Amino acid sequence: MADRQTMIKVLYFARLREDLGRSSEEIALPGDVSTVASLRAHLMTRGGAWQTALAQGRALRVAVNQEMAEPATPVRAGDEIAFFPPVTGG
Amino acid sequence: MPVRVQTEDFDIAREIAALRAANPKVGAVASFIGTVRDVNEGDAVATLTLEHYPGMTERALEGIVAEARSRWRIIDATVVHRVGELRPLDQIVLVVVVGEHRGDAFAACEFIMDYLKTRAPFWKKEQTPEGARWVDARVADDTAAERWAKPKRDAA
Numbered sequence: 001m002a003d004r005q006t007m008i009k010v011l012y013f014a015r016l017r018e019d020l021g022r023s024s025e026e027i028a029l030p031g032d033v034s035t036v037a038s039l040r041a042h043l044m045t046r047g048g049a050w051q052t053a054l055a056q057g058r059a060l061r062v063a064v065n066q067e068m069a070e071p072a073t074p075v076r077a078g079d080e081i082a083f084f085p086p087v088t089g090g
Numbered sequence: 091m092p093v094r095v096q097t098e099d100f101d102i103a104r105e106i107a108a109l110r111a112a113n114p115k116v117g118a119v120a121s122f123i124g125t126v127r128d129v130n131e132g133d134a135v136a137t138l139t140l141e142h143y144p145g146m147t148e149r150a151l152e153g154i155v156a157e158a159r160s161r162w163r164i165i166d167a168t169v170v171h172r173v174g175e176l177r178p179l180d181q182i183v184l185v186v187v188v189g190e191h192r193g194d195a196f197a198a199c200e201f202i203m204d205y206l207k208t209r210a211p212f213w214k215k216e217q218t219p220e221g222a223r224w225v226d227a228r229v230a231d232d233t234a235a236e237r238w239a240k241p242k243r244d245a246a
Binding site for chain 1: 124140141142143145146149171182183203206207208209210211212213214215224225226227228231
């Protein structure tokens with residue numbers, strides 16, 4: 001097991017959860033990931049559904065530690081990052 | 091508790107009574123209930139399943155209510171949003187705002203709903219004769235929320 005201090009938690013909701021076949025995972029923070037945008041790019045390198053579901057142009061929202069985030073929002077070890085489609089409640 | 095996410099149904103009379111209880115300064119109660127329709131985009135809807143992001147959803151709703159409190163003169167507000175599988179005629183969401191006067195209560199109630207629709211993490215999936223599908227976000231909802239970004243009109 002990797003040291004918990006180097007881990008991030010990634011969550012997926014709604015259509016994204018279905019497309020990717022998982023609702024959450026804990027991964028070691030990759031060395032090339034420092035922002036939301038670079039995490040998204042990193043996950044896309046998994047290919048297949050990841051490349052499609054996270055592609056630029058797909059309507060996607062991201063939250064870091066349960067606050068809405070932008071592509072430039074920093075991602076640090078210990079963070080909880082969530083990917084989801086535009087919201088449709090109410 | 092001003093904000094709740096729950097599978098159970100809600101009772102507007104009880105929620106209003108709770109907000110008004112022992113609060114004789116309240117002179118206006120504005121409310122909104124969103125309900126499940128049996129048709130969407132021309133297709134029959136058998137069930138509507140709502141998903142949320144536990145933790146963030148509650149925080150987002152609390153933030154929206156706090157924003158409403160900062161923009162309008164209101165006394166209190168309640169938001170109840172259901173999740174799980176719902177059917178046509180079921181209630182989905184309740185917003186109740188109490189204040190001294192109707193103007194601010196109406197405006198705050200509408201603001202809370204508009205921001206909830208575009209900022210609170212909920213997602214709807216509907217079951218139709220064509221199969222299950224995720225509901226797409228609507229441009230009209232973004233437009234409704236953007237109205238509130240403009241400088242507040244100085245209504246007296």
